[in-house]
Amino acid sequence: xxxxxxxxxxxxxxxxxxxxxxxxxxxxxxxxxxxxxxxxxxxxxxxxxxxxxxxxxxxxxxxxxxxxxxxxxxxxxxxxxxxxxxxxxxxxxxxxxxxxxxxxxxxxxxxxxxxxxxxxxxxxxxxxxxxxxxxxxxxxxxxxxxxxxxxxxxxxxxxxxxxxxxxxxxxxxxxxxxxxxxxxxxxxxxxxxxxxxxxxxxxxxxxxxxxxxxxxxxxxxxxxxxxxxxxxxxxxxxxxxxxxxxxxxxxxxxxxxxxxxxxxxxxxxxxxxxxxxxxxxxxxxxxxxxxxxxxxxxxxxxxxxxxxxxxxxxxxxxxxxxxxxxxxxxxxxxxxxxxxxxxxxxxxxxxxxxxxxxxxxxxxxxxxxxxxxxxxxxxxxxxxxxxxxxxxxxxxxxxxxxxxxxxxxxxxxxxxxxxxxxxxxxxxxxxxxxxxxxxxxxxxxxxxxxxxxx
Amino acid sequence: xxxxxxxxxxxxxxxxxxxxxxxxxxxxxxxxxxxxxxxxxxxxxxxxxxxxxxxxxxxxxxxxxxxxxxxxxxxxxxxxxxxxxxxxxxxxxxxxxxxxxxxxxxxxxxxxxxxxxxxxxxxxxxxxxxxxxxxxxxxxxxxxxxxxxxxxxxxxxxxxxxxxxxxxxxxxxxxxxxxxxxxxxxxxxxxxxxxxxxxxxxxxxxxxxxxxxxxxxxxxxxxxxxxxxxxxxxxxxxxxxxxxxxxxxxxxxxxxxxxxxxxxxxxxxxxxxxxxxxxxxxxxxxxxxxxxxxxxxxxxxxxxxxxxxxxxxxxxxxxxxxxxxxxxxxxxxxxxxxxxxxxxxxxxxxxxxxxxxxxxxxxxxxxxxxxxxxxxxxxxxxxxxxxxxxxxxxxxxxxxxxxxxxxxxxxxxxxxxxxxxxxxxxxxxxxxxxxxxxxxxxxxxxxxxxxxxx
Numbered sequence: 001x002x003x004x005x006x007x008x009x010x011x012x013x014x015x016x017x018x019x020x021x022x023x024x025x026x027x028x029x030x031x032x033x034x035x036x037x038x039x040x041x042x043x044x045x046x047x048x049x050x051x052x053x054x055x056x057x058x059x060x061x062x063x064x065x066x067x068x069x070x071x072x073x074x075x076x077x078x079x080x081x082x083x084x085x086x087x088x089x090x091x092x093x094x095x096x097x098x099x100x101x102x103x104x105x106x107x108x109x110x111x112x113x114x115x116x117x118x119x120x121x122x123x124x125x126x127x128x129x130x131x132x133x134x135x136x137x138x139x140x141x142x143x144x145x146x147x148x149x150x151x152x153x154x155x156x157x158x159x160x161x162x163x164x165x166x167x168x169x170x171x172x173x174x175x176x177x178x179x180x181x182x183x184x185x186x187x188x189x190x191x192x193x194x195x196x197x198x199x200x201x202x203x204x205x206x207x208x209x210x211x212x213x214x215x216x217x218x219x220x221x222x223x224x225x226x227x228x229x230x231x232x233x234x235x236x237x238x239x240x241x242x243x244x245x246x247x248x249x250x251x252x253x254x255x256x257x258x259x260x261x262x263x264x265x266x267x268x269x270x271x272x273x274x275x276x277x278x279x280x281x282x283x284x285x286x287x288x289x290x291x292x293x294x295x296x297x298x299x300x301x302x303x304x305x306x307x308x309x310x311x312x313x314x315x316x317x318x319x320x321x322x323x324x325x326x327x328x329x330x331x332x333x334x335x336x337x338x339x340x341x342x343x344x345x346x347x348x349x350x351x352x353x354x355x356x357x358x359x360x361x362x363x364x365x366x367x368x369x370x371x372x373x374x375x376x377x378x379x380x381x382x383x384x385x386x387x388x389x390x391x392x393x394x395x396x397x398x399x400x401x402x403x404x405x406x407x408x409x410x411x412x413x414x415x416x417x418x419x420x421x422x423x424x425x426x427x428x429x430x431x432x433x434x435x436x437x438x439x440x441x442x443x444x445x446x447x448x449x450x451x452x453x454x
Numbered sequence: 455x456x457x458x459x460x461x462x463x464x465x466x467x468x469x470x471x472x473x474x475x476x477x478x479x480x481x482x483x484x485x486x487x488x489x490x491x492x493x494x495x496x497x498x499x500x501x502x503x504x505x506x507x508x509x510x511x512x513x514x515x516x517x518x519x520x521x522x523x524x525x526x527x528x529x530x531x532x533x534x535x536x537x538x539x540x541x542x543x544x545x546x547x548x549x550x551x552x553x554x555x556x557x558x559x560x561x562x563x564x565x566x567x568x569x570x571x572x573x574x575x576x577x578x579x580x581x582x583x584x585x586x587x588x589x590x591x592x593x594x595x596x597x598x599x600x601x602x603x604x605x606x607x608x609x610x611x612x613x614x615x616x617x618x619x620x621x622x623x624x625x626x627x628x629x630x631x632x633x634x635x636x637x638x639x640x641x642x643x644x645x646x647x648x649x650x651x652x653x654x655x656x657x658x659x660x661x662x663x664x665x666x667x668x669x670x671x672x673x674x675x676x677x678x679x680x681x682x683x684x685x686x687x688x689x690x691x692x693x694x695x696x697x698x699x700x701x702x703x704x705x706x707x708x709x710x711x712x713x714x715x716x717x718x719x720x721x722x723x724x725x726x727x728x729x730x731x732x733x734x735x736x737x738x739x740x741x742x743x744x745x746x747x748x749x750x751x752x753x754x755x756x757x758x759x760x761x762x763x764x765x766x767x768x769x770x771x772x773x774x775x776x777x778x779x780x781x782x783x784x785x786x787x788x789x790x791x792x793x794x795x796x797x798x799x800x801x802x803x804x805x806x807x808x809x810x811x812x813x814x815x816x817x818x819x820x821x822x823x824x825x826x827x828x829x830x831x832x833x834x835x836x837x838x839x840x841x842x843x844x845x846x847x848x849x850x851x852x853x854x855x856x857x858x859x860x861x862x863x864x865x866x867x868x869x870x871x872x873x874x875x876x877x878x879x880x881x882x883x884x885x886x887x888x889x890x891x892x893x894x895x896x897x898x899x900x901x902x903x904x905x906x907x908x
Contacts, residue, residue, distance in 0.1 A: 038682045161649055172645050173627050173686075190644055191626050195615055227711070228492045230704040232627075232686065249703070250684040257681070260714050261798050264721070268794020268883060269787055277799040278809065282816060286823040289791045296787050297828055301835055303779035308839075314775070321768070321775055325757035325782055325891050332786070333723055333750050333884040337743045340722020340883075344715050345731040355732065362736060369740040374751055381755055385762075429722060429794075429883035430787040437779050 013043050020051055029058050041070030053082035056091070065094035068103060074275045077106045085111070089118040092125070098141045098251065101128035128245075136222040137215030139255065140236040140245030144171040146178045149185055149203030153196045160190070170248045174233050177206050182242040184235055186210055212237045215244050222247055223255045228349075266423065267343060269296065269430030296430055302438035303328075310445040313454040319387040320448055323378075323395050324441065330374055331402035331440040332433025338363055338410030339432050343424050346414060353419050359411050367407030371400035394451040398444040405443065406436045467497050474505055483512050495524030507536035510545070519548035522557060528729045531560045539565070543572040546579070552595045552705065555582035582699075590676040591669030593709065594690040594699030598625040600632050603639055603657030607650045614644070624702045628687050631660050636696040638689055640664055666691045669698050676701055677709040682803075720877060721797060723750065723884030750884055756892035757782075764899040767908040773841040774902055777832075777849050778895065784828055785856035785894040786887025792817055792864030793886050797878050800868060807873050813865045821861030825854035848905040852898040859897065860890045 012031060019027035032040050032055070044052060044067050056064050056079065068076050068091060080088055080103060092100045092115060104112045104125065112129070116122040124142045131137030145163060147156050160172060175193070177186040186206030196205045212235045213222040226234050226247070234247045262272035271288040273280050307314065314321055342359065345351045351359055375396040382392035410432055414424035448454070466485060473481035486494050486509070498506060498521050510518050510533065522530045522545060534542055534557060546554045546569060558566045558579065566583070570576040578596045585591030599617060601610050614626060629647070631640040640660030650659045666689045667676040680688050680701070688701045716726035725742040727734050761768065768775055796813065799805045805813055829850040836846035864886055868878035902908070 036683055038684075157648065160645075170684075170686075190648070191614075194611065194644070194648075227707055229490055230492075230624075230707060232624075232703060249686060253681055253684065256710065257802060261802060264718065264794050264798040267718070267721070268790050268792075270791040270795060273795070276802075276804040277795060278805060278812060278816065282819045282823065285795075285816070286820045289788075289820070290824060290827055293784070293787055293791065293824055294827065294831060297780070297784050297831060300780045300783045303783070304776040304835075304839065307776045307779075311772070315772065318765070318769065322758040322761045324778060325761075325895065326751070326754045328779055328783075329754045329757070329786075329888060329891050330747070330751050332783075332887060333747055334743075336722050336882070336884045336887075337724040337747065338722075340718050341724060341727070341731060341739075344718040348711060348715060348730075350730040351732060358732060362732065362739070365736045366740045366743070369736065370744060370747055373744055373748065377748060377751060381758075385758065428790070429887075430790045433786060433790075433883075433887055434783055437783050441779065 009039055009042055012039075013046050016043060016047070020047075020055070025055065025058055028055060033059060033063050037066035037070050040067050045071055045075055049078065049082065052079055056083065057087045061090050061094045064091040068092075069095055069099040072276045072279055073102065073106065074279050076103055080107060085114050085118060089115045093119045093121055096141050097124040097128055097143050098139060098245070100125045101131075102133065102138070105129060105133065131215060134219055135215060136213040136217045136219055136234075136236050136247065137244065139219055139222065139247050139251045140215070141171065141248060141251075142245045144246055145175065146243065147175050147188065147202050147206075149177055149179065149201065149206070151202045152198065153193055153200050153202060153205060154198035156188075156193055156202050157198070160193075170250060171233065171246060174231075174246075176210070176235050176243055176246065177202055178243050184210060184212055184237055184241055184243045187235070210235065212241075212243075213247070214239065219255050220259055223252055223259065226252045227256070263343075263347060263423075263425045266425040267340060267428045269293070269428040292428075292430070296434045299434050300437060303441050306438060306441045306445065310449070313445060313449050313452075316454055317391065317448070317452060319385070319391055320394070320445070320452075322385070322387075323382070323391075324444070326378070327395065327398055327402055327444050328433075328437045328440045330399065331406040331436040332429075334367065334370060334403045335406035335410040335432030335436045336429035338367075338407045339414055339427050339429065342411050342414045343427065346418055346424050351415075353415055356412070356415050359415065360408065363407040363411040364404065367404035368400070370407070371403035374403055375400045390452050391448075394444075394448040397451065398440075398447045401443050401447065402436065402440040405439065406432065409435060409439075463493055463496055466493075467500050470497060470501070474501075474509070479509065479512055482509060487513060487517050491520035491524050494521050499525055499529055503532065503536065506533055510537065511541045515544050515548045518545040522546075523549055523553040526730045526733055527556065527560065528733045530557055534561060539568050539572060543569045547573045547575055550595050551578040551582055551597050552593060552699070554579045555585075556587065556592070559583060559587065585669060588673055589669060590667040590671045590673055590688075590690050590701065591698065593673050593676065593701050593705045594669070595625065595702060595705075596699045598700055599629065600697065601629050601642065601656050601660075603631055603633065603655065603660070605656045606652065607647055607654050607656060607659060608652035610642075610647055610656050611652070614647075624704065625687065625700060628685075628700075630664070630689050630697055630700065631656055632697050638664060638666060638691055638695055638697045641689070664689065666695070666697075667701070668693065673709050674713055677706055677713065680706045681710070717797075717801060717877075717879045720879035721794060721882045723747070723882040746882075746884070750888045753888050754891060757895050760892060760895045760899065764903070767899060767903055767906075770908055771845065771902070771906060773839070773845055774848070774899070774906075776839065776841075777836070777845075778898070780832070781849070781852055781856055781898050782887075782891045782894045784853065785860040785890040786883075788821065788824060788857045789860035789864040789886030789890045790883035792820075792861045793868055793881050794883065796865050796868045797881065800872055800878050805869075807869055810866070810869050813869065814862065817861040817865040818858065821858035822854070824861070825857035828857055829854040844906050845902075848898075848902040851905065852894075852901045855897050855901065856890065856894040859893065860886065863889060 016028045016031050172190055174187050174189055179185050186208045187210040188206040211225055215236050222234055232249050235243055236245045238244055265272045269292045273288055378399045379392050379396040382395045413427040417424040470482045470485050626644055628641050628643055633639050640662045641664040642660040665679055669690050676688055686703050689697055690699045692698055719726045723746045832853045833846050833850040836849045867881040871878040871881055
């Protein structure tokens with residue numbers, strides 16, 4: 001059967017559901033097996049829990065393994081919980097060892113033992129269960145072929161033909177070379193082997209200059225190396241530089257996506273969610289947001305204190321109050337614009353802490369330019385409201401100062417955070433607008449007090 | 455010489471500068487050539503323009519080509535402008551065709567003609583100059599080997615050994631198979647070829663189910679396919695499905711990074727910058743931000759109108775005004791939290807327009823939960839300020855409503871944007887806080903009017 005990827009996935013889902021409803025499991029299985037793994041997982045996750053659990057054991061174990069790998073972690077765990085130990089062991093056996101370890105790491109210990117014991121081939125998974133999910137060790141696979149420096153190229157190619165683990169083509173584009181002690185000595189690409197003299201030694205063909213990550217390194221460090229140096233895979237080593245595993249392209253793509261999601265959620269002023277949005281319960285999401293929202297709320301109450309401080313001036317010139325949201329809102333917007341650009345430039349390595357003065361000088365001028373523009377528009381708007389020239393002047397001057405101030409804070413604070421080894425994404429847009437609300441108000445009312453002689 | 459990547463890059467830079475100052479170009483060249491391309495570009499971009507232009511022609515053309523490829527576009531163009539046509543042609547000749555086309559596309563037409571004419575090998579670059587930078591065609595390389603279905607596996611391997619373009623290992627992990635008319639018929643991995651019977655036909659070994667992108671497709675579409683299906687490369691075809699080129703892993707990584715940067719800048723309320731932050735002039739950045747800032751400013755003036763509308767009530771109970779920034783600020787924060795999560799979930803494909811009702815129901819409950827929490831804290835704070843129970847009650851009720859309202863808007867608007875084929879990132883945090891400022895104020899003062907019986 002040809003793959004049906006040219007059908008809309010919704011159509012496939014409808015066909016699968018119809019097959020299940022008419023009791024034709026075989027047809028449902030055939031439809032799902034004709035899809036690519038990512039699409040299999042998509043269709044599968046739309047089925048009812050009960051349909052999933054009854055269908056999965058009927059698929060070929062390789063396909064079931066693909067689906068469990070592609071499903072979001074929470075969904076995979078839920079599904080695993082509905083399967084018998086024997087069924088699950090058969091499927092886990094076919095999973096990539098790193099994905100298998102991730103899944104088992106989320107199941108109760110007693111069950112993990114039972115499953116490992118009934119697996120054909122659990123030695124690859126067992127050591128992986130020790131590594132933290134967020135570390136390089138937690139991402140690596142242990143199912144790969146190593147070469148020795150004294151092997152001949154022809155022997156290496158023969159080994160690849162005969163011994164390479166099935167379904168692991170992605171571990172074969174770069175082959176790592178270790179010595180008798182298991183220490184990583186070099187890397188050679190499949191292509192280099194193919195072009196080399198078959199009688200040459202691997203040690204003479206390999207590149208000795210091989211990048212690697214320590215198993216306990218943060219996964220972001222590993223992903224950063226792979227991005228910067230365009231690596232298809234990255235070897236993971238222990239403190240003695242012994243090769244433990246390799247991180248492959250597909251895992252790399254997943255980390256980059258997850259880390260970006262975390263950053264964006266943080267930049268929106270929420271602690272990162274552990275899983276995909278719709279699968280995270282309402283209470284879970286609310287809890288991730290409540291901390292920041294409450295902290296910002298309490299900080300925001302400073303605005304009330306500032307207002308009370310200027311109660312007399314506000315009572316004297318009531319029209320001053322009309323411009324409060326406009327002023328602090330615009331300052332917050334300018335701060336958000338700045339901070340999102342700076343945070344991203346830090347994340348991509350465009351700017352570092354040592355660039356601080358250049359960034360500050362950049363934003364100072366940008367802030368003044370934008371501040372002047374807002375001051376001009378604000379002056380016109382105030383006159384149109386008939387507030388008189390002096391109030392208009394106070395609003396204008398305050399706009400210029402608040403926008404400049406917001407740009408300075410928006411650039412300096414993320415850089416300071418990196419210096420303090422805090423994720424700069426913490427200087428989120430909401431953080432900036434809250435900061436600028438209280439300080440901007442202080443600036444505005446002080447300026448007004450001077451200009452209006454109150 | 456071994457690579458010096460274990461030295462700090464700052465140290466290398468210092469050594470290069472010292473070598474240049476003492477007139478020892480050879481030493482500077484040796485230092486730079488010992489680095490990896492990404493590091494070469496980093497060190498190089500820290501040198502003065504004049505140092506760069508004098509150093510580049512002394513490097514091996516392959517290294518110069520690597521550096522020009524790794525530099526940011528603007529820097530590469532600047533450097534290219536400082537080189538002679540002959541020097542530049544020699545370097546461009548060594549660049550990947552897609553990178554060469556990108557660079558030439560940014561130079562004046564007359565110069566491009568001169569450079570193409572003096573290149574040894576310009577046929578690969580010429581056709582690429584027709585494709586838009588942001589399209590799949592603009593990303594592909596044309597320097598690759600194709601196989602024919604009737605070739606034997608042994609012949610294919612021989613061709614790879616002998617004919618494969620040098621320095622293009624990344625185009626060789628997946629080999630594409632075309633028929634006599636150039637139409638894409640299948641794909642086979644180097645590993646599959648190696649494991650296959652040497653006497654078999656490529657057409658019998660290849661996978662006929664090959665994903666591809668049209669040359670005129672947006673580059674985001676191409677990157678999306680590569681992410682979803684974990685592809686190391688993607689073939690690019692014309693409308694007749696003829697193979698035109700392939701997108702390789704390194705280009706894919708670059709697109710994902712650039713597209714994320716654009717999204718984050720947009721989410722911060724700024725039009726995306728064309729290049730890296732520090733290389734974009736102050737006026738350029740200010741122009742990217744001014745449009746949104748001014749638009750939001752004008753929208754924000756609605757808050758003034760709302761305040762004037764309730765002038766009588768505000769004068770009657772002055773303490774109501776103390777809570778204005780607190781209320782609208784908290785609403786804006788809640789809106790930013792929601793919208794950043796939703797925008798990202800849309801970008802990763804976690805939610806689609808058809809999930810609208812589920813998302814709305816999710817956020818409605820989250821908003822009410824967070825609203826109740828803020829209402830409780832707000833009530834306490836208001837009592838502490840001695841505003842009296844009624845004002846505290848009005849503030850609490852308004853907080854609950856404003857936060858819920860912000861969560862609803864923050865989830866519905868990005869989904870609506872996707873429906874209208876607008877980038878949902880446009881519903882930025884600043885957009886949300888501005889929207890919530892005016893509407894939140896209206897809610898607050900209306901509630902206060904009713905509760906306080908004004």
